[in-house]
Amino acid sequence: MQNVLVTGGAGFIGSNFIRYLLNHDNAAHIVNLDALTYAGTLENLRNLPDEGRHTFIQGDITDPDTLAAVFTDHAIDTVVHFAAETHVDRSITGPQRFIQTNVVGTMNLLDAARQAWQKPDGAYASGVRFHHISTDEVFGALAAGEPAFDEQTSYAPRSPYAASKAASDHLVRAYFHSFGLPVTITNCSNNYGPHQFPEKLIPLMILNAVEGKPLPLYGDGQQIRDWLYVEDHCEAIYCVLEKGAVGETYGVGGENQPTNQTIVETICDILDEWLPKASFGSRRSLIHYVSDRPGHDRRYAMNIEKIRKELGWQPSEDLDSGLRKTIAWYLENSAWIESIRAKPDFQAWMEENYGRRSVLA
Numbered sequence: 001m002q003n004v005l006v007t008g009g010a011g012f013i014g015s016n017f018i019r020y021l022l023n024h025d026n027a028a029h030i031v032n033l034d035a036l037t038y039a040g041t042l043e044n045l046r047n048l049p050d051e052g053r054h055t056f057i058q059g060d061i062t063d064p065d066t067l068a069a070v071f072t073d074h075a076i077d078t079v080v081h082f083a084a085e086t087h088v089d090r091s092i093t094g095p096q097r098f099i100q101t102n103v104v105g106t107m108n109l110l111d112a113a114r115q116a117w118q119k120p121d122g123a124y125a126s127g128v129r130f131h132h133i134s135t136d137e138v139f140g141a142l143a144a145g146e147p148a149f150d151e152q153t154s155y156a157p158r159s160p161y162a163a164s165k166a167a168s169d170h171l172v173r174a175y176f177h178s179f180g181l182p183v184t185i186t187n188c189s190n191n192y193g194p195h196q197f198p199e200k201l202i203p204l205m206i207l208n209a210v211e212g213k214p215l216p217l218y219g220d221g222q223q224i225r226d227w228l229y230v231e232d233h234c235e236a237i238y239c240v241l242e243k244g245a246v247g248e249t250y251g252v253g254g255e256n257q258p259t260n261q262t263i264v265e266t267i268c269d270i271l272d273e274w275l276p277k278a279s280f281g282s283r284r285s286l287i288h289y290v291s292d293r294p295g296h297d298r299r300y301a302m303n304i305e306k307i308r309k310e311l312g313w314q315p316s317e318d319l320d321s322g323l324r325k326t327i328a329w330y331l332e333n334s335a336w337i338e339s340i341r342a343k344p345d346f347q348a349w350m351e352e353n354y355g356r357r358s359v360l361a
């Protein structure tokens with residue numbers, strides 16, 4: 001791994017991964033290709049360790065010419081593909097962008113890698129690798145008591161976002177089977193941690209609770225996600241790059257599976273403990289139950305036995321300490337929050353999304 005193309009490296013998980021790689025691998029040079037859409041920001045790349053090994057290029061994976069130039073100009077040997085539209089609610093109101101970026105963009109990237117790496121005899125340059133970051137949402141929804149998803153679970157995506165990621169996974173495997181491209185895939189559960197865009201549950205609730213704004217829980221708030229601290233996720237990806245077998249898929253989860261209501265109550269309690277007493281009393285009183293997300297998946301959980309047994313990775317962060325680190329980061333990074341709030345699309349989306357929902361209780 002010498003010249004690593006990280007797509008979507010100005011986003012939440014991508015920027016955390018760049019930091020992780022610069023801290024843990026002293027040889028890799030990173031080329032970070034990011035379109036800087038609403039959720040990507042150069043603020044995520046401030047104060048990188050060993051900054052000289054990071055090159056930022058603003059560009060879109062839907063543009064094949066950009067990709068061809070990046071592979072040629074930077075002698076890329078490894079791709080770690082994060083770039084994606086990721087917010088389920090946005091995929092319900094506007095699926096087209098999800099298909100463009102997540103499906104067409106992934107196919108363009110696979111083509112560019114193949115063109116750059118495949119020799120005339122069909123073999124690939126040694127040591128090259130295309131790693132695709134995917135999600136447990138491709139497997140659909142679990143009912144209470146059903147076993148967690150694993151690498152053998154059939155695909156059953158239910159939102160436009162999940163369907164676009166499922167299509168991208170199938171394309172990555174198709175390029176492995178049809179063209180021999182050396183690929184690996186990870187399907188991760190819900191990430192949380194520093195730098196997450198505040199449209200997602202945990203950062204949204206932190207910011208609203210700090211400001212005394214309503215905390216909108218969708219439906220009955222009893223949905224379950226498997227929360228993975230982002231640094232654990234980055235470690236898992238690095239482990240797959242180092243030790244994972246070509247053609248293989250690995251599930252990555254946090255083994256923390258509370259209900260959404262418990263997550264939000266925990267955030268409220270930590271803030272009540274840390275901040276001066278609010279005039280309205282406990283921050284739990286800010287919780288409102290609002291109309292549900294259409295097709296809302298009830299439960300996700302990812303079985304991690306394969307990556308644990310074969311590669312020796314397991315998550316190390318427990319949810320309470322991970323949440324405390326995350327909340328502390330948001331409290332200490334008001335400049336980052338202001339830069340996100342200043343984005344033209346941010347406030348409009350928040351108002352539109354919540355304007356659509358009625359308060360249930």
Ligand SMILES: Cc1cn([C@H]2C[C@H](O)[C@@H](COP(=O)(O)OP(=O)(O)O[C@H]3O[C@H](CO)[C@@H](O)[C@H](O)[C@H]3O)O2)c(=O)[nH]c1=O
Pocket residue numbers: 086087088089134135136137188189190191199200201202204216217218219221223224225260293300
């Ligand atoms: C934003 C928001 C969310 N929710 C609920 C919906 C979900 O049950 C849960 C988490 O919502 P989100 O943070 O939007 O994440 P979710 O839909 O689970 O999907 C996430 O996790 C996936 C991995 O499972 C990733 O692939 C997605 O990119 C990522 O967005 O909280 C609320 O109750 N209120 C809210 O305001």
